[in-house]
Amino acid sequence: IRAADLKQIAVEGQPGLATYDPGFVNTSSCRSAITYIDGEAGILEYRGYPIEQLAESSTYLEVAYLLLNGELPTTDQLAEWTHEVTYHTFVHENLKQFIQGFRYDAHPMAMLMAGVSALSTFYPEAVQIDDAENRQLQITRMIAKMPTLGAFAFRHQQGKPYVYPDNGLSYAANFLAMLFKMSEPEYKADPRLVQALEVLFILHADHEQNASANAVRAVGSTEVDPYSAVAAGIAALYGPLHGGANEAVLRMLRRIGSTDNIPGFIEGVKAGKERLMGFGHRVYKNYDPRATIIKKACDDVFEVTGVNPLLKIAQELEKIALEDEYFVSRKLYPNVDFYSGLIYEALEFPPEMFTVLFAIPRTSGWLAQWSELITDPEQKIARPKQIYTGHRTRQFVPIGQR
Ligand code: ACO
Numbered sequence: 001i002r003a004a005d006l007k008q009i010a011v012e013g014q015p016g017l018a019t020y021d022p023g024f025v026n027t028s029s030c031r032s033a034i035t036y037i038d039g040e041a042g043i044l045e046y047r048g049y050p051i052e053q054l055a056e057s058s059t060y061l062e063v064a065y066l067l068l069n070g071e072l073p074t075t076d077q078l079a080e081w082t083h084e085v086t087y088h089t090f091v092h093e094n095l096k097q098f099i100q101g102f103r104y105d106a107h108p109m110a111m112l113m114a115g116v117s118a119l120s121t122f123y124p125e126a127v128q129i130d131d132a133e134n135r136q137l138q139i140t141r142m143i144a145k146m147p148t149l150g151a152f153a154f155r156h157q158q159g160k161p162y163v164y165p166d167n168g169l170s171y172a173a174n175f176l177a178m179l180f181k182m183s184e185p186e187y188k189a190d191p192r193l194v195q196a197l198e199v200l201f202i203l204h205a206d207h208e209q210n211a212s213a214n215a216v217r218a219v220g221s222t223e224v225d226p227y228s229a230v231a232a233g234i235a236a237l238y239g240p241l242h243g244g245a246n247e248a249v250l251r252m253l254r255r256i257g258s259t260d261n262i263p264g265f266i267e268g269v270k271a272g273k274e275r276l277m278g279f280g281h282r283v284y285k286n287y288d289p290r291a292t293i294i295k296k297a298c299d300d301v302f303e304v305t306g307v308n309p310l311l312k313i314a315q316e317l318e319k320i321a322l323e324d325e326y327f328v329s330r331k332l333y334p335n336v337d338f339y340s341g342l343i344y345e346a347l348e349f350p351p352e353m354f355t356v357l358f359a360i361p362r363t364s365g366w367l368a369q370w371s372e373l374i375t376d377p378e379q380k381i382a383r384p385k386q387i388y389t390g391h392r393t394r395q396f397v398p399i400g401q402r
Contacts, residue, residue, distance in 0.1 A: 042286035064364035088144035089165035111153035120227035151178035206365025243355035246341035278338030
């Protein structure tokens with residue numbers, strides 16, 4: 001804790017000192033053994049395993065198991081976990097009708113949030129959070145059903161019939177099939193695209209106490225069912241400051257339009273007219289390790305789909321910024337969002353699906369955080385203090401005399 005960053009303010013009428021820390025930038029809300037970040041060194045580890053090794057050698061379901069259980073699965077454990085998740089991919093037909101009730105132009109993230117929230121009505125036993133077996137069942141259901149709900153929301157927005165899960169496919173391949181199958185009856189996702197999505201899912205699975213994990217923990221601390229807690233996480237991720245930056249990067253690259261326009265754009269950024277989207281991070285003051293991995297995935301995807309001209313602008317922009325004193329002195333490096341939007345676009349996702357693509361894998365992180373909270377005897381209901389700045393006791397004035 002950097003004591004100099006804390007403003008300790010005596011609260012009138014209360015003994016001792018209270019810490020005033022808007023945004024909780026210096027307040028630890030929990031002890032956690034899930035994700036380790038060293039922002040200065042550019043390190044990200046899940047349960048002690050470097051993100052680079054996980055992205056290189058594991059699958060998303062393996063990583064989800066690791067986050068949720070603390071250890072990598074054995075062959076038998078992974079087979080059982082994959083079977084369990086696959087078994088639960090379908091959603092109740094009434095939930096399909098529930099999604100169908102939304103306006104044609106509803107945002108898929110809003111539909112996903114409502115869908116997850118609605119799941120709690122289908123599984124009322126989910127409130128029994130003291131029962132470990134019951135918790136595990138709800139966790140499995142949610143990991144399994146998120147891609148189905150996300151795909152239904154996408155198809156609804158496109159005005160296309162829903163595609164049911166194909167349980168013969170992997171987690172990522174099944175998701176792609178539910179999104180794109182019927183529009184191209186012959187659709188079979190290229191294994192390189194499936195692998196790229198798998199890597200993106202791994203990179204987005206957890207990021208310790210970010211805004212949405214904090215929302216899941218705050219709501220979960222009331223001992224509500226896990227569907228409601230995760231719906232709160234989705235709500236937090238829906239906000240542009242959390243989940244929306246990759247879309248902003250694409251808009252920025254389109255606006256720049258050509259590598260010739262980069263120097264003029266950079267001058268505008270340095271003059272404070274706008275920010276270089278996809279650069280800088282609250283925690284990483286070095287290259288975001290996820291950005292390095294995504295850059296590699298970009299090459300693999302564009303090998304299949306053909307190069308997006310915006311990639312050239314992004315690469316040139318990065319090269320210029322990394323050599324510029326303004327960015328170097330402020331430790332501004334590309335973050336995970338700088339290249340992810342380009343990949344999503346190459347995979348033919350419309351921009352409003354980008355946050356859904358974030359929410360699906362982050363569900364394993366949210367549920368790992370939720371499980372840790374529920375089983376931690378030190379945890380209490382999340383209820384911060386305030387520094388009251390309003391009036392003190394006043395006499396009520398009848399409406400005719402105000
Ligand atoms: N472009 C230009 N200048 C920047 C940028 C940027 N992207 N980011 C920070 N700066 C500058 C600020 O103007 C400030 O300069 P000053 O000291 O001269 O005033 C300095 O760097 C520090 O900036 P802060 O805003 O204090 O840094 P903070 O840690 O609060 O912000 C943030 C982090 C919000 C991510 C910021 O870097 C930003 O806005 N980046 C662009 C948006 C973005 O890519 N967001 C995605 C983050 S990753 C994620 O959420 C998954």
